[in-house]
Amino acid sequence: MANKATADRAVKRDRFVYTDDDVIEKSFNWEQMRRLYTYMKPHNRELIPVLIVMVIGTLTRLGVPLLIYYAIDHIILPDTGSGNTTHLWLLAALMLGMYVVQMIATHFRIKQTNIIGQKVLLSIRSHIFTHIQKLSFRFFDKRPAGSVLVRVTNDVNALQDLFTNGVVNLLMDIIQLIGIIVILLVMNFKLGLAVMVTVPIMFFVSTSLRKKIRFAWQEVRMKNSRINSHLNESIQGMKVTQAYVQEKNNIEFFRQMNESNLKSWNRASALNQSFGPIIEVTAAIGTCILYWYGTHLIKNDAFTVGLLVAYSTYMAHFWDPINRLGQLYSQLLIAMASSERIFEFIDEQPTVSEKEDAKPLPQIQGSVRFENIVFEYEKDRPALKNISIDVKEGQSIALVGHTGSGKSTIINLLCRFYDPVEGRVLIDGIDIRDITLESLRKQVGLVMQDTFIFSGTIRDNIRYGKLDATHDEIVRVAKAVNAHDFIMSLPDGYDTQVEERGNMLSMGQRQLLSFARALLSNPKILILDEATASIDTDTELKIQEALKVLLKGRTSFMIAHRLSTIRNADDIIVLDHGRIVEQGNHEQLMAQKGVYHGLIQAQYRFV
CATH class of the missing domain: 1.20.1560.10 (ABC transporter type 1, transmembrane domain)
Structure with a gap:
């Protein structure tokens, strides 16, 4: 029976998973x-x-x-x-x-x-x-x-x-x-x-x-x-x-x-x-x-x-x-x-492509506006429904909500990994579809929960955010995110070779390196996508102190569930099934005793 189940599983995967590799019926x-x-x-x-x-x-x-x-x-x-x-x-x-x-x-x-x-x-x-x-x-x-x-x-x-x-x-x-x-x-x-x-x-x-x-x-x-x-x-x-x-x-x-x-x-x-x-x-x-x-x-x-x-x-x-x-x-x-x-x-064409007359994005101040955004990964199944967000330069925005509510989708649209079906995203009043992708992403820093570490040295992985960075610059950002001490404890310090995906490092250490990488690129807009989810409480407290300095003067978007990460945000946007259901700072939303209040109470119950 076990072998038959395995065989059935093989047949199903063979038929349905690899659809792009079907035999091409052409003369x-x-x-x-x-x-x-x-x-x-x-x-x-x-x-x-x-x-x-x-x-x-x-x-x-x-x-x-x-x-x-x-x-x-x-x-x-x-x-x-x-x-x-x-x-x-x-x-x-x-x-x-x-x-x-x-x-x-x-x-x-x-x-x-x-x-x-x-x-x-x-x-x-x-x-x-x-x-x-x-x-x-x-x-x-x-x-x-x-x-x-x-x-x-x-x-x-x-x-x-x-x-x-x-x-x-x-x-x-x-x-x-x-x-x-x-x-x-x-x-x-x-x-x-x-x-x-x-x-x-x-x-x-x-x-x-x-x-x-x-x-x-x-x-x-x-x-x-x-x-x-x-x-x-x-x-x-x-x-x-x-x-x-x-x-x-x-x-x-x-x-x-x-x-x-x-x-x-x-x-x-x-x-x-x-x-x-x-x-x-x-x-x-x-x-x-x-x-x-x-x-x-x-x-x-x-x-x-x-x-x-x-x-x-x-x-x-x-x-x-x-x-x-x-x-x-x-x-x-x-x-x-x-x-x-x-x-x-x-012959596959990018679904997100530059216009022929796309121009480089000038040095930005950091204001962001989402205007009536509708987006769907699959046709007729919208992931975002008529989303409008206005963010002033230097503001910190927290995006919260249940899994699948649309938090990461908003971030993906800001980085222009996808284009909205309806509406537009503006940075400093400029539609990001009118500018080159390189000039956009050079001014937006992204730290994700699933941190990718390349094979090579610690120094090379941090420098990935700015290839011409000096050693002093690398050390400075590493110290800013409290990564310097653990790096120096490694056999060869910044020259320590890490394996593919950084398997020799803990999840928290990999996350600290991604912080240093993003901060080295000195972005005007910084995105933290569950960036502290894999970091222990002591390390998170150190990072919170570093972020107060590093986020100053930058527009930031944070996706997080931890109260310590989001409570100091200037504006908290609560999403549910692709819609904005609540918006305000921590005190305002707690006073409403709505969805946000329920999320925070649920977090405390499981702590």
């Missing part, structure tokens, strides 16, 4: 390939010597069978006397020279195409990462982190074969194929047509596999993305998993995902490899036709032994490029599946 899109080529276009000049060397190598490859034909028909079979051996040695030396040229050309081509291919992948990876930085919160709200990660890593890496050798090999194989066809038809037109009659049949059979192969590789990419998403979730939630003793269920869920991915890969690989046998069977039929019809022509003196040997050599070279073109098509199918997913992200 093969050459426009997609053209877009991929735009990343290679800047390197066209680097390809010129590669193409020249490739043509030289192809011509030498095509010339060898002609030397064999000449040696058999004009030197070996005819009785030419003592000059026979000398001519053979000359031809052998010429053939050896051609093989040396081929070897050098192949080495140069492979080396250069790999260099160019890696540069192209660098451009694609940089483009998608840069684009992701500009996307709005709504994009990340509906996608797990692992799904985003796999686009930048696995999907880009899947294009490697195409760019490192696929494009150049395509040109080389086409030139070689055309050259062989022309030579075969010139040598004997009827025999040339006879041996190539199987080619259309081979293409007809392989065409039926193309759509299946493309969808199979799309499914592989999709399931690989889901595994990465689950891995990311499992690692971040390991404490919860172990706390609730769910390791076995987690392992079983991953096993099912892993096996499903393996089956998809095996199916795609099997379909992909089906091109090889088709070409081999076709080549075998063509060879049978060659020797059957060729010997018939020799008996009738319409053909020679040397031509037959040269013909058979060309036929061997004829099927090689066809086989490689089949493999290239497989690479195109893999690239198509990955490029669809990459361009899906690149």
